[in-house]
Amino acid sequence: MKGFLGIRYSLILMLLPLIVIIIILTSLFSVLEARSAMTLLANRHLAYKSEELRDFAYSEWETIRTLGLEENEELKGIVEESILSFSRSLLRERSESIYFFDSEKNLILELTLESSGSEVSSNLDMTAAGFNPGWTSFSSDGEERVGILFEYTPLDWYILFSDMSETFFSEIRNIQKNSLIILLIAIAAVLILTPQSVKPIIRHVEDLSAAALDITENLDLSRRVERIPNDETGLLAERFNSMLEALQQSNVELEEKRREEQEAREAAEAQEREALFLLSRISDIRDENTGNHLKRIGLYSQHVGKLLNLPAEEQDVLLHAAPLHDIGKIGVPDAILLKPARLSDEEYAQMKLHTSIGFELLKSSRSRFLREGGVIAQSHHERWDGSGYPAGLKGEDIPLYGRIVSIVDVFDALLSERPYKKPFTRDKAYELIEAQKGIHFDPALTELFLANFKIFCEMHRDN
Numbered sequence: 001m002k003g004f005l006g007i008r009y010s011l012i013l014m015l016l017p018l019i020v021i022i023i024i025l026t027s028l029f030s031v032l033e034a035r036s037a038m039t040l041l042a043n044r045h046l047a048y049k050s051e052e053l054r055d056f057a058y059s060e061w062e063t064i065r066t067l068g069l070e071e072n073e074e075l076k077g078i079v080e081e082s083i084l085s086f087s088r089s090l091l092r093e094r095s096e097s098i099y100f101f102d103s104e105k106n107l108i109l110e111l112t113l114e115s116s117g118s119e120v121s122s123n124l125d126m127t128a129a130g131f132n133p134g135w136t137s138f139s140s141d142g143e144e145r146v147g148i149l150f151e152y153t154p155l156d157w158y159i160l161f162s163d164m165s166e167t168f169f170s171e172i173r174n175i176q177k178n179s180l181i182i183l184l185i186a187i188a189a190v191l192i193l194t195p196q197s198v199k200p201i202i203r204h205v206e207d208l209s210a211a212a213l214d215i216t217e218n219l220d221l222s223r224r225v226e227r228i229p230n231d232e233t234g235l236l237a238e239r240f241n242s243m244l245e246a247l248q249q250s251n252v253e254l255e256e257k258r259r260e261e262q263e264a265r266e267a268a269e270a271q272e273r274e275a276l277f278l279l280s281r282i283s284d285i286r287d288e289n290t291g292n293h294l295k296r297i298g299l300y301s302q303h304v305g306k307l308l309n310l311p312a313e314e315q316d317v318l319l320h321a322a323p324l325h326d327i328g329k330i331g332v333p334d335a336i337l338l339k340p341a342r343l344s345d346e347e348y349a350q351m352k353l354h355t356s357i358g359f360e361l362l363k364s365s366r367s368r369f370l371r372e373g374g375v376i377a378q379s380h381h382e383r384w385d386g387s388g389y390p391a392g393l394k395g396e397d398i399p400l401y402g403r404i405v406s407i408v409d410v411f412d413a414l415l416s417e418r419p420y421k422k423p424f425t426r427d428k429a430y431e432l433i434e435a436q437k438g439i440h441f442d443p444a445l446t447e448l449f450l451a452n453f454k455i456f457c458e459m460h461r462d463n
């Protein structure tokens with residue numbers, strides 16, 4: 001899970017801004033709606049009171065006018081008092097004020113709940129709104145106010161029923177404050193709940209990921225995703241399981257094939273070794289040696305390879321290739337090979353050819369055993385001092401396998417009985433081999449062989 005953000009966080013990052021934007025927009029629209037609704041209500045409230053006052057004032061004047069007493073100054077004073085008295089009764093809040101202006105638009109009277117006297121203390125600034133009847137806003141002693149103005153023609157008055165903007169919009173501010181609190185709570189809830197709501201979507205993907213990781217680490221193809229939800233991730237899980245099923249099946253088939261191939265290879269190798277041994281026997285049937293001589297040459301050579309710490313594969317090559325050392329004798333005429341008397345120089349030269357014949361016979365074989373057998377056939381009569389045949393090679397120019405077979409072949413001949421000789425004693429054989437160290441045989445190999453002489457003697461005895 002390293003190196004990337006993960007679907008969980010990608011989803012959260014994708015969902016969160018969307019939800020928060022929706023909440024903020026909803027709140028904003030609610031507040032705006034509430035604000036216009038409240039403004040309308042407050043407006044109506046002011047308008048209602050203002051209307052009442054206007055109706056009352058005109059009805060008072062209508063009564064006097066009906067009686068034809070509009071010129072009576074005393075009655076005018078009564079009407080004024082009556083209007084002021086009614087005005088006071090309309091005041092309910094400390095923030096409400098009723099202003100009376102004369103025809104010159106000078107403030108002549110100010111009524112509030114507290115100061116219902118006639119003193120004019122306020123410093124009104126009506127310049128902005130003017131004296132147009134209807135809704136107006138203005139400032140009084142630095143305070144923002146709103147109100148509804150109407151003209152009262154009988155007395156040449158302008159009457160303004162007003163309230164403080166502060167009070168007027170206080171309800172709206174409360175709504176805004178509450179909205180903000182709800183908004184913050186909603187955002188906090190979203191922050192907490194979104195990761196929770198994303199969890200079920202992610203869980204199945206995480207199941208898949210865990211299964212894939214498990215399979216990679218433990219190479220266990222029998223693993224399956226357990227939870228299969230009824231959605232696209234479920235489809236993915238089903239395909240994943242089917243893929244594993246197929247992989248497991250082909251793995252079983254592959255294993256079966258591999259086992260069959262292994263068996264076939266082992267059988268072929270066994271046949272090859274058997275054929276090798278039979279091949280080496282061809283030369284021997286015409287010679288005085290027995291099959292056991294060849295078997296022992298293989299065993300001794302293998303053991304020398306082991307003492308030299310050669311790889312197991314090379315020890316195996318020595319075991320099977322060394323018995324082929326005299327295969328070339330099939331090319332030597334019986335008259336020479338089986339001659340009971342000493343060979344003439346010419347006959348001996350022909351006899352020596354068994355080395356090259358063996359090499360020619362085997363050198364191009366596809367089998368490594370046979371090719372190495374050819375090398376051994378060619379080099380097992382070379383001598384360390386260079387006096388051997390066929391090439392007169394010297395020292396380490398002689399192939400190692402040839403140097404090995406050279407010692408063990410002589411050793412086996414010394415300890416074995418022949419029609420013309422008794423076997424040498426072990427001590428004598430030891431002596432004769434030691435005497436040839438550095439002359440006939442590789443000195444290091446001779447030392448190694450003699451250091452383990454007893455083992456080789458036992459191998460001769462037991463085989």
Ligand SMILES: [Fe+2]
Pocket residue numbers: 325326354380381
């Ligand atoms: Fe030989």
Ligand SMILES: [Fe+2]
Pocket residue numbers: 325326409
């Ligand atoms: Fe031999």
